[in-house]
Amino acid sequence: MTDLKKLLTPLFLNENEIRKIIELMFFSYRDFTSGPDKVLEKINFGRAHHRVIYFVKKSNNLTIKELLSILQITKQSLSRVLNQLVKEGYIVLSTGEDKRTKKLSLSKKGEQLEKKLSEIQILKIYNVIKNFDENDINGFKKVLFQMVDIKNQKKFNEIN
Amino acid sequence: MTDLKKLLTPLFLNENEIRKIIELMFFSYRDFTSGPDKVLEKINFGRAHHRVIYFVKKSNNLTIKELLSILQITKQSLSRVLNQLVKEGYIVLSTGEDKRTKKLSLSKKGEQLEKKLSEIQILKIYNVIKNFDENDINGFKKVLFQMVDIKNQKKFNEIN
């Protein structure tokens, strides 16, 4: 018996049960993103575009720096995606009070796309949780929140 | 008020609450995969290699076809990753009873890498769920399972 198994033995959640959670994380995330992915593909965008639109919708007048800190990608990576979104009129840039900064907001076109994409995920979640009681849903949310690194839990709380 | 908002109004889980779940799915999955990703990077492998190793460990003597149906990628995509794993001695191929098929299994080297990678995620989950009661964990597992598409829920049940 490995050290890890020994550690887990006293729990009703043994290694096999935890491995099921690993698999559910993989399958659920894949199926969760597949809906928007199909819509994005038609307009030659990818998942990264959805994420940008999503967080700009969430926090209006977000700066580039703030967006980068949420997405945790390099500015070179963001650059390509953001430039496309601006060029094609989904996102509008304006200069902040600090004139070094730029503030991002959605155009009408951007709002429409954001709604179209996020509605797929919102409805998917709605259709799942409508069949559960409050305790189960709270358990889900609490555990999922703890799966996030502490640093990012703070970030989550900041934007919520 | 949009149609979607109307639909959600009677629930204690309104659109904003559901959007928090969307964000938690994103943050938790990212943080969940970051640990193994760092280890894989050192040996010039990626997340795809981990997935192959993971499911070969899980279902010994898996065929290529079965693996493709779990991963839901094309054989051309799998090809590069699998060939690397075989070439570098992590995965061993053998011919099945049906001589068209190939059976995949882990070498000792493969077992070691699988353990190293999966232990990171197992311990992460262990450290989360040890602080929750059985009801919360069951809520988490039940809801997460329903987030998986029905077709893939069946696949999950087949391998578990």
Added chain:
DNA sequence: ATAATTAAGTCAATATGACTGACCTAAAAA
């Protein structure tokens, strides 16, 4: 007033993970 830091942008090269389409071989099933 000057120096240092910060926010943003850009160029270039590279890696990973995925795709489509076309085509092939060998074995099993119809």
Added chain:
DNA sequence: TTTTTAGGTCAGTCATATTGACTTAATTAT
């Protein structure tokens, strides 16, 4: 004997992300 299945391969493409080096303009600190 024909058809289907399992697996493999070549070629081209795309999306996401990285590192590293460098620039500009604005704000802060000394």
